Amino acid sequence: MQYLCQTFIMSKNLTKREIDYSKWYNELVVKADLAENSAVRGCMVIKPYGYAIWEKMQAELDRMFKETGHENAYFPLFVPKSLFEAEEKNAEGFAKECAVVTHYRLQNDPDNEGKLRVDPAAKLEEELVVRPTSEAIIWNTYKGWIQSYRDLPLLINQWANVVRWEMRTRLFLRTAEFLWQEGHTAHATKKEALKEAMLMQKVYAEFAENFMAMPVIKGAKSESERFAGADETFTIEALMQDGKALQAGTSHFLGQNFAKAFDVKYTSKEGKQEYVWATSWGVSTRLIGGLIMTHSDDFGLVLPPKLAPIQVVIVPIYKGEEQLEAISEKVDVFVKELRSKGVSVKFDDRDTYRPGAKFAEYELKGVPVRIAIGKRDLENNTVEIARRDTLEKQTVSQDDVVEFVTGLLNDIQENLFNKAIAYRTEHTTVVDTFDEFKDVIENKGGFVSAHWDGTIETEDKIKELTKATIRCIPLDNKIEEGKCVFSGAKSMQRVLFAKSY
RNA sequence: CGGGGUGUAGCGUAGCCCGGUUAUCGCGCCACGUUUGGGACGUGGAGGCCGCAGGUUCGAAUCCUGCCACCCCGACCA
Numbered sequence: 001m002q003y004l005c006q007t008f009i010m011s012k013n014l015t016k017r018e019i020d021y022s023k024w025y026n027e028l029v030v031k032a033d034l035a036e037n038s039a040v041r042g043c044m045v046i047k048p049y050g051y052a053i054w055e056k057m058q059a060e061l062d063r064m065f066k067e068t069g070h071e072n073a074y075f076p077l078f079v080p081k082s083l084f085e086a087e088e089k090n091a092e093g094f095a096k097e098c099a100v101v102t103h104y105r106l107q108n109d110p111d112n113e114g115k116l117r118v119d120p121a122a123k124l125e126e127e128l129v130v131r132p133t134s135e136a137i138i139w140n141t142y143k144g145w146i147q148s149y150r151d152l153p154l155l156i157n158q159w160a161n162v163v164r165w166e167m168r169t170r171l172f173l174r175t176a177e178f179l180w181q182e183g184h185t186a187h188a189t190k191k192e193a194l195k196e197a198m199l200m201q202k203v204y205a206e207f208a209e210n211f212m213a214m215p216v217i218k219g220a221k222s223e224s225e226r227f228a229g230a231d232e233t234f235t236i237e238a239l240m241q242d243g244k245a246l247q248a249g250t251s252h253f254l255g256q257n258f259a260k261a262f263d264v265k266y267t268s269k270e271g272k273q274e275y276v277w278a279t280s281w282g283v284s285t286r287l288i289g290g291l292i293m294t295h296s297d298d299f300g301l302v303l304p305p306k307l308a309p310i311q312v313v314i315v316p317i318y319k320g321e322e323q324l325e326a327i328s329e330k331v332d333v334f335v336k337e338l339r340s341k342g343v344s345v346k347f348d349d350r351d352t353y354r355p356g357a358k359f360a361e362y363e364l365k366g367v368p369v370r371i372a373i374g375k376r377d378l379e380n381n382t383v384e385i386a387r388r389d390t391l392e393k394q395t396v397s398q399d400d401v402v403e404f405v406t407g408l409l410n411d412i413q414e415n416l417f418n419k420a421i422a423y424r425t426e427h428t429t430v431v432d433t434f435d436e437f438k439d440v441i442e443n444k445g446g447f448v449s450a451h452w453d454g455t456i457e458t459e460d461k462i463k464e465l466t467k468a469t470i471r472c473i474p475l476d477n478k479i480e481e482g483k484c485v486f487s488g489a490k491s492m493q494r495v496l497f498a499k500s501y
Numbered sequence: 502c503g504g505g506g507u508g509u510a511g512c513g514u515a516g517c518c519c520g521g522u523u524a525u526c527g528c529g530c531c532a533c534g535u536u537u538g539g540g541a542c543g544u545g546g547a548g549g550c551c552g553c554a555g556g557u558u559c560g561a562a563u564c565c566u567g568c569c570a571c572c573c574c575g576a577c578c579a
Contacts, residue, residue, distance in 0.1 A: 022573080041570070096577070133579095167502065167577060174578070227579095247579060286579055317538050356539035374538055384538080501579090 014364070016298050021242040028292060029171045032301040032365050042169035042176030046285070049365065052309035053288055054179065058159065060211050060306075061181065061283065064203050070155040070183060077161075078128035079137045087261035090135055093228020097165040099130040130163045135229065135254070135280055138184045139262040146186060146276060148267050153196070154186040172289035173246075173501055180284035186276045188266065190255070193277035194232070197253040200281040201234040204249035212287065213304040213417035214238050214294045215424055216248055217447075217496060219472025224456050227280075231255035237471045237496065239424045240293040243445020245471045245498035248290050251281035289501075295389075295416050301366030302388055304416050305409040312338060312345045312405055313367045315358045317374030324349065327373055330398065334371070334383075337402045343409065363388060368412050369405055389415055430494070437485050437497070441468045447498050451491035453484035462486055468497040 014031060015023045029035055034050030037043075046054065062072070078101060085091040105122035109115040131137065138156075146154060163177045183200060187193040201218055208216045216236035226233040230252035238248045259265070259275040268274050295302040305311050314334065316327040331347050338345045346367075348358055355372065362370055372384040383401055386393040389412050396404050427446025431437045440448050448468065452458060463469050477493045484491045 026572085037571070039570085162579095164578070166579095168575095178579075180579080250579070282579075284579055319537060323537095351537090354537050354539090354541060356537090356541085358540090360540045372538070376538070 014298060014300060017241065024298070025289075025293060026171065028296060028301060034288065034292075034301075035171050037171070040176075042166055044171050044175050044177075046179075049309060050288065053291070053303070053307055054285060056307045056309065057207075057211070057287060058181075061203075061207055062157075062159075064207060065157050065181075065183065068155075068199060068203060070157045070185075072158060073156050074158050074160070075134050075137050075141065077131060079131050079134070081127045081129055083136045083140050084129045086136060086140075087229050087258050089257070090133075090229030094132045094164070098132055099163050099165055101128040101130065131160075132162055132164045133280075133282075134158065134160065134162070134182055135184065135258055136262075139258040139264060139278070142184075142186055142276075143262050143264045146264055146266050149188050149269055152186055152188045152266060152276065153192065155183075155196075156185065157181055157183040170289075172285055172292070174286070178284045178286065180282050182280060182282040185279045186259075186264065187278070188268070188274070188276065190277050193255075193279050194253050197232070197234055197251045197279040197281065200279070201236060201249070201251040204251065204281070204283060205236050207283075208236055208238065208248055208287075208290075209417065211304065211306045212291050212294070213306075213413055213420060214248070214290055215417065215421045217472060217474055218476075219474040219496065221250075221472060222456075222459055222470045222495070224459055225470060227252045229254060229257050230280075231257065234475075235472050237498075238290050238294065239427060239446060239498070240290070240501070241423065242293070243427055243499070245447065245496075245500040246286070246290045246293070247471070247500065248287060249281070249283040252279060254278035254280060294420050296366065299391070300364035302416070303366035303368060305368045305413045308366065308368050309344065310346045310362075310365075310367050311343050311409055312369045312371060313358075313362050314345065314347045314371045314373065315355050315362075316347075316349055317355045317372055319375070323375055324351075326378055327375075330378065331373065334401050338405060341402065341406055343406065359386075363391075369408055371401070371405070387412055389419075428496075431485060432482070434485050437462075437468075438466055441466045441497070441499060445499070447471065447496045449494045449496055450485040451482040451493070452495045453487045453489035453491055455487070455489075458484060458486050458489075462497070466497075466499075468499050471496045471498050471500060 015027055017024045032049070033047050034053070035044045035046045038045045102124055103118045103122045104124060105119040106116040107119040109117040142154060145151060159181045161177055161179050166174050166176050169175050185193070185196050187196060205216050205218050208214045216238045219235055219237060221233040221235055227250060232253040234251045235247055236249045238246045240246055256275040256277060258278050264276050265273045266276055291307065292301065295304065314331050316324060316331065318324045318327055328349065335345050335347055359370065366388060368388050370386045370388070372386070377383050381398045382395050383398060384393055385396050385404065385408065387408060427444065428449060429440045429444065429446060430449045431440055437448055437450055452470065459470055473493070473495045479492055480494065482491050482494070483489065
């Protein structure tokens with residue numbers, strides 16, 4: 001097996017990561033045709049190619065949720081204000097970023113021909129909050145569904161959109177409206193609810209690592225980073241190429257907070273009235289942002305095969321109809337065989353672009369494998385196969401194409417994950433002094449593993465001085481006595497700090 | 502929401518300070534022809550209420566006011 005030397009190609013019009021990472025990201029999202037800004041402030045249009053990635057994520061996650069016993073349902077977009085405010089901490093946490101519906105009708109504006117205005121007579125008795133998350137409406141509903149221990153556990157997920165009126169938005173990473181799934185479960189015991197919250201964190205981690213090829217740290221949030229209304233927040237934290245951390249998914253143990261706020265009780269086997277225990281967990285279209293920032297390069301998007309809408313693209317190289325026909329005949333066989341193996345293949349026989357333009361386009365869009373086939377290949381019984389992750393090219397016998405490609409897709413998936421793990425390992429630094437801490441956060445980036453005294457004061461002070469926050473207290477942390485990197489007070493374990501998205 | 506910046510054709514831009522012919526250039530787009538192993542070439546063509554709304558002026562892309570959107574830096578956050 002001989003790799004051909006890859007000619008250096010300047011990717012046109014895409015800012016280099018090292019010049020301006022943020023600009024690179026924004027340009028890539030638009031140029032790769034994933035999404036664009038809309039006429040609505042902070043809200044994006046997810047374009048077909050970007051949505052196809054979301055659909056692949058959804059399909060896999062949905063399968064995993066169902067395998068772990070969950071069912072899908074759907075709850076309303078609007079939450080009456082009185083319900084929204086029932087769980088105080090939750091309400092307070094989200095209050096500042098809620099869109100609120102106050103009227104239900106428009107009318108012609110008498111002072112402004114051809115324009116509409118809100119009909120002042122159509123004011124709602126009670127304002128409706130556009131859900132920033134659905135605990136309130138769901139727990140109000142669960143009240144009617146749960147009477148006995150026999151009704152438990154209740155394991156529900158919904159795929160939905162939510163709205164959080166963010167000050168600063170970025171495509172996929174933080175938009176005012178985003179798509180997500182939110183699981184909401186009710187359990188008879190604390191132990192069972194905790195187990196559920198951790199199980200879903202595990203599901204998220206497996207999805208991130210096995211499908212997105214994005215390594216994550218499983219951990220618990222510090223008190224100040226916890227979800228509003230949760231007793232414990234479990235998180236998966238990923239590290240992006242610019243050294244910043246991304247909270248990629250969270251799973252909350254809600255204790256009995258919502259059960260108490262909405263008076264959800266069940267009768268136990270012993271005939272006693274008990275409040276139920278709750279969890280909620282979610283991942284969003286933010287995952288697409290994480291996917292982009294984990295693997296992509298200066299040539300464009302790099303997609304892991306398991307989530308790529310197109311896994312293999314075939315580009316014919318030909319002169320005249322006759323050659324195209326001969327090539328198409330061969331290609332049809334490959335397409336059929338690859339599809340029978342579950343590989344998604346696109347044969348790009350457009351006559352309106354030359355091969356070079358197509359190569360560049362599919363590199364920008366991150367298609368994992370490209371096959372080129374021309375007259376020369378027909379004569380030699382070969383094809384040229386290029387992999388997106390390393391940009392290497394190789395000539396392969398036509399007899400081996402299917403086997404080679406399926407193997408290559410696995411290789412790419414694995415290689416992307418290994419590369420990301422290597423990056424994270426290299427950018428995880430153990431520090432014992434605050435000078436070192438500041439230096440690493442400032443200059444090297446990535447995760448910093450340091451002792452922390454467990455107080456909010458220290459956490460806040462560190463954030464203020466370095467902009468780094470506690471990303472999580474890793475679950476597999478070893479107990480190791482030490483001194484807090486900031487206060488010098490006694491600490492029993494290290495936690496992970498980083499600047500984050 | 503505070504500070505800074507930017508909005509001119511689908512995209513990227515010149516012109517704006519100092520108001521005055523038909524708003525510049527490149528890419529892209531359309532037609533025809535020649536091309537096709539890494540972003541083709543020629544010829545011809547289309548496309549603009551200069552972000553939106555007011556104002557000043559004989560005259561506004563240019564000056565003034567308000568609004569909207571986007572980008573960067575803070576605060577907030579999945």
